[in-house]
Amino acid sequence: MKIAIIGRTEILYETARFLHDRGFDIACVITSKEAPEYTRTASDFIRLAENLDVPFAKGSNIVDHMQLLRDSTPDIGISMNYTGIVPQDVIDIFPHGILNAHGGDLPRYRGNACQAWAILAGESRIGLCVHRMIGGELDSGDIVARDYLPINISTKVTDIWRWMAKETPALMYSALQEIIKNPEFILERQSLDPQDALRCYPRRPEDGKIDWHQAAVDIIRLINASNKPYAGGFCDFNGHKMTIWEACLPSEGERFLAVPGQVTAVDECYIDVACGSGKIRVLKAEMNGHSAYPSTWVKSIRDRLK
Incomplete structure (x- = not known):
């Protein structure tokens, strides 16, 4: 044939x-x-x-x-x-x-x-x-x-x-x-x-922009749906584009009040970020061509992602 x-x-x-x-x-x-x-x-x-x-x-x-x-x-x-x-x-x-x-x-x-x-x-x-x-x-x-x-x-x-x-x-x-x-x-x-x-219908790189007012589960899905080989889910941190490649839902069930995008925990290997409902745990990010733990750039719970 x-x-x-x-x-x-x-x-x-x-x-x-x-x-x-x-x-x-x-x-x-x-x-x-x-x-x-x-x-x-x-x-x-x-x-x-x-x-x-x-x-x-x-x-x-x-x-x-x-x-x-x-x-x-x-x-x-x-x-x-x-x-x-x-x-x-x-x-x-x-x-x-x-x-x-x-x-x-x-x-x-x-x-x-x-x-x-x-x-x-x-x-x-x-x-x-x-x-x-x-x-x-x-x-x-x-x-x-x-x-x-x-x-x-x-x-x-x-x-x-x-x-x-x-x-x-x-x-x-x-x-x-x-x-x-x-x-x-x-x-x-x-x-x-x-x-x-x-x-x-087709998706474009800008469709990976994270809206921190969404529920945590929807943000995780966006990050996963925008992942490689595509351009990635992204947000702004202090005027720089941060692409998030690895994230999950944290197991702890803290009751909290926070503005969406608020950093709620900084660890050597991750940061937690408040969403419209729930939190996500960011495990791997990229800024200015450098991929690393997000704590490379995010240092305080006073920081916010936009």
Whole structure:
């Protein structure tokens, strides 16, 4: 079976290598400009195509590359994080269509930044789905393979990305094996009821700004949802941007009165900060490019984070 690789991210890159090493032929590689958080760039995909001696194209409009796809005669496409919506006439080039690996529990989490939004919503698990693409639509095709990662208040988007990177190649391989045995294979048809779908829109670095008037649990979720590979949850301390990478809910249940953002405890390894309700314990922060315990900068319970 010949596969066209379409999209971006280190996960797609490793999936292509994984499938090639297991006997699948790569027909061509099409990518577009990488996002800042990606560790694999368009240059890596160029080298991948060169090493496999297959055609390569770069661009954000898949329609521009239809002739390359036809000439490559792929049986099926694999797409992840491509920058544009793929129309049906492109999908029709492939006898078995195009599979998309999506880091969200379909149909509820469709679109962008689904892992971050699921953390913010307090979900108990993250879905990873391989589904057939439908032209002009977003994450709406029949599901061919699915896996889940349980999450809790301590789960960072970093952990989810690592899990997806580990599991996606094998899940895609499993989906392809099912299609080889039965080209019409479907694990689950997605609901057509709009009430069952939740459209997730992109997040930007400034969305990681902490509002200390929120509840402690919501601030923890924001810090975890904004974590690496993204820009991080952040606040202001004495006119400097402080990015918080590690935080938790302290176990002590002190009754207190404090202005949100008030530092309530300073320890060598952490600081406690009052929120709209409850406190968070900050374990690791970054200022001016230096990552350390927050007590490196915060010295007194008279200090406040804004």
